[in-house]
Amino acid sequence: MNSTGNDDIFLFAEENEEACLTSIDEYGWHILIVDDDKEIHTVTQLALSGVRILGKPLLFGHAYSGKDSVEYLKSHNDVAIVLMDVVMENDNAGLDAVKQIRDELHRDDTRIILRTGQPGYAPEEQVVQEYDINDYKTKTELTRNKLVTTLISALRSYKQICQIKQNHFYLEHIILASTSLQQQHQINQFAKLVIEHFCLLTQILPDGLLAIKNTLAEKTPIIVMGGSQKYQQYENQALELIDNDRIIRQVSLCINQKQNIISEQDTTLFINNQKYQAALYINATPNLAELGSYIEIYLANISIALDNITLIKELKITAFTDKLTGLQNRAGFIKSLNKFIEQPSLGDTVVLVDICHFSEVNHGLSQEIGNQLLKACADRLQDEYGESCQIARINADVFGIIGSADKVSPEKIEDTFSFPLLVANQRFPIYVNSGFYQRETTAQTGLQVLKYADIALNQAKQSHAPSFAYFDEAFEQKMAWRLGMVQQLRADFQAGRLQLWLQPQISLDTQKATGCEALLRWKTEQGNMISPDIFIPIAEHSGLINEIGDWVIEEACRHIKQLENRGIHNINISVNVSIAQFRDPTFISKLCNTIDLFNVSPEQFGLEITESILMDNPKVIIESLNTLKQHGINISLDDFGTGFSSLSYLNQLPITTMKVDRSFINEMDTTNGEVIVETILALGQKLNLITIAEGVETQEQINRLTELGCNIIQGYFYAKPMPFDEFQAYLSQQPS
Template identity: 45%
Template structure:
């Protein structure tokens, strides 16, 4: 079974491809959505795509009930594109539960698509459906949809291959029951040849030979009836030059030898090796050759009279790359620590951030070597570890004594760069920790708690998250807030306020920033720092952002009619920027409201810029060509910005308030001055936000800052108050 991380993906869709005919063998895909247009768009977007020489063949269902019927009658379906909200808000999740629990279908890959992720918040899905990842609909382009579909199909194929291998292993177990029961090398050899012929689909006609002594003389160990009389004799005694040549080549090269008529394979034990020659009636398939390798790897133990069964039991509980306990083994073992009297342990999950980027960018071999390097680091740095395991593609788990555990020292140990082949990799990690006092009665439930802590770290952009019992209450609070936000937005209860931006030299109002406000029922306003991240997680931020842009356009028209044609700045979030053809949607909005593009400024944070530099540069260039002004907001709080700054088409740098609030009392002024100097050298204007005192204003003006925004000059205000402010405002030129 694949890990839960592979079971679900949240995707958007695009529509820029053309449909192609399905021919030959195909991967069966089930599209489940109550919107017929989604079916058409999805089919169109994925048509013509081939994975491993096979096209995609689509089945369609328009409700959860119909989806179950399709799966019952079409067991060959490998991937299901499933909408969350259909006949009910949780119809998709109900389908998931029925597929896994009632149909017992563990193979089909489920790609969960939703335009309303607030109906299935991440923590709740993780808790109830073993999901530990959450992707917004706006996160993925069409190319990433194709990539995700390929990943899902690959996962399905691997699961099916594992099942086939399981059947092959069962056959092998039956075979070796008889083989390993032989203590005599001759009967052992006959049994090996007989079973190998059966695996490869040929009649048994073969011989087993071994090398003995320092001169590595090849002698006959046994075989089918034609060769039994040569037992113990040198191979050269055979009256068969072809057998002699093939066996000799096999030993000399240390590799299998295969022709159209025969195959000679190497059987390597701990203390001796053997070559098995077998005539072929037909050419074996790849699947048969894979089964042969499994057979040889296991039966070779019989050369040294080592029982095989204990080895096979280990396979089910070990990670093949690291040889650490795998997820199944780990969950079994941690169940033993439930309500332990000492309760002196902590469960730690270590997630390698952006591991897929390393795999895609540097190759899977580098990714594998990095995993081994992380394993060795954990093993060496924490010798007191009670249990260490690899429980996911990029997730390690460990039990450590909590006495003496230092969170900072733990992270510092992980963050030391890793030498992987010729690469020196600086890796970031997300860590989730659960105290033994909070362990559940079974291992899987305990693991879920640790995953909730891990996701707290991911959502909060933190390195470490600890599980606490109040997380359930926090989740309920967030769900309630998301529901209220959705309702208030639909009822247009949100507000857009405006804060003036002034020229430092003349104190003329040169523009304003549109700021989103959410009034609560008690007359107060909920902080944007609370509701904006919730809007992003709930998939509302794109619609809200578009509404704010429309409000800004209406405000600009009022300003123009008043004779105050100043620009209006609008903040753009990461999910908005990832919407396909975002620049085109901005253009259409400006045309709809008949706004000159240079009167609208889009403020893009460094986090947006650094997320996908190539795509960002392309979109910003399109916006610039439209005539829209672009400002880099919160400048100085990101990373690696300077190396990309010259590539970005923008008109202003906005100095983050973090570098303003404490000047002139600390060194923050030096950073502000650096940003101002940088803007001047690049020929860009700079604006300081969050200016509240005369001392701050004087120092920033002295540094050469061009524009200013802050409470010292004017607070954010509703539209009608802002218009009244402009009518009565008379600038007093600064000295």
């Protein structure tokens, strides 16, 4: 496009107007002139010669077509303003170039001022709306003063955009650094990242270190946490060991004066923290003024992350230490056991020591006394074995020891606790069970060693008296067998292979069945019958007994209903319950709801409890039984006289029936045995209870029980336990 006489107006008019001037800077604003008329380049640059805007001179670049301007911007990232002619190689060359600059080069910060010598060719309003430009003027209206004013406005906008982008850069990197530092758990790596992120933020090469001083401890030295490569040899060492007097002086000065120390040679920044004071030393002098408050934000983030890294260090210690006793905890003991496997010098024996009846101390004397007892026990072990063995508290009342056989033999352990412990100014005698593992038994991991010692401890606890046991592979096989039985029991229960058999209870007056006891039977998929003496304890130990017990109650109610539907209304079914079921707080409500759900008469449903259930928590059990009694359910005391004496509670129990255990019936042919049965039956009669004798197998037993006034007989003499269908057939064969 050729220049016209009118173009001279904007170049030379109002020359007395001054631009906004500030301090002189060696750098200038990069202005790109884009016009296909070389004269426009010359006169524009001449008109703006010597002008300083916002303290900087103008530096000019030149392009003579829209296409050239795009190529120029590709290789120059610092162009602040483009003075773009609209009509050049074609009518829309300038507008096309603007679109490329914005959409393809993504140069959103560069300000673009459109100039045209053909007013009205491209309507100003339409162009401003469609294109991201700073201004759009005809060349005739751009006098020198107006051109400078337009440039000032555009450069202010450019400077603000650059500042926003710079702020975004700082914030983005501070957030990135903060996230990275918070996730770091290793102190030396933490220090290295602090250096790297700072140098990335300030655009300098990473060269420095991070030092720290614990302010909570007196006379502690300044420690080098870590740093760039040439300082890594000093990690976790005192600062004074560095072979550089200047670094020692600058870092010490920074921490002692609690302020930043900045020189022409290096920069040392103070990092304040509640527990620690730290100094970030950088072997360079970055322009911190440009960062403004961002450098303080970065240092504050280091302080927070420093809290985190020291907390994690404390947590690692806590993770392996028992808070109550100060000994190793289970995790720490397993860690020591792993070393035990690798290092024979640590000893050849591992023992677990369990305090007998510790729960009774907690429940009877308070948890505080229980804790003091545990601390006293830990102190006793520490005094006896602390110098030569490793000691840990594995769980609530179990301690572990690693040492040699001559130090931790059963005799030594027994002797350790032969004298009572001093707790709350009183002497507490305690007894322990011990499980031993010896190195010659194969174990690959510390966890396996702990497992084997625990198996031995469980074997020792099988005895009623305090005892000890050494691990034997037969124990492990037994444990594996039990685990397999638990899995098979659970699978067969879910598959419906458990059955409820019924054993008739015969009235001695009528010689007819008045009820029956529901007995659980397990027939495996292979057709094998598993004895209840085997699978009931397994169910109780595994926690499956509650689920099975709920099913037994439902099945008993279902059988009562089936008998009613056949016109049989006078047969009671009683079921046995375990301690675990009574410990379930929902058991009583579930039982009553099940009876109501099946719409059976509560009087035809009986519950058999043993003395061991009663003695588990007499007060709670009696309250629960009263609730069941109010619901109409019959309560029977099973195995009377075989467990703890319940005479003191007998008058409080809402029972209707007392059962004489088969062990007493079997001894009736002896004088003492007969006296015991006679006494139990007489007690039942005095208390107006129905008496049932279990395990009756001979006519002689029946004759004597009849003489003694027993009400009901249950045993093989009349009938064995049988499936429900056979039980129905049995009832149908009774005399009318």
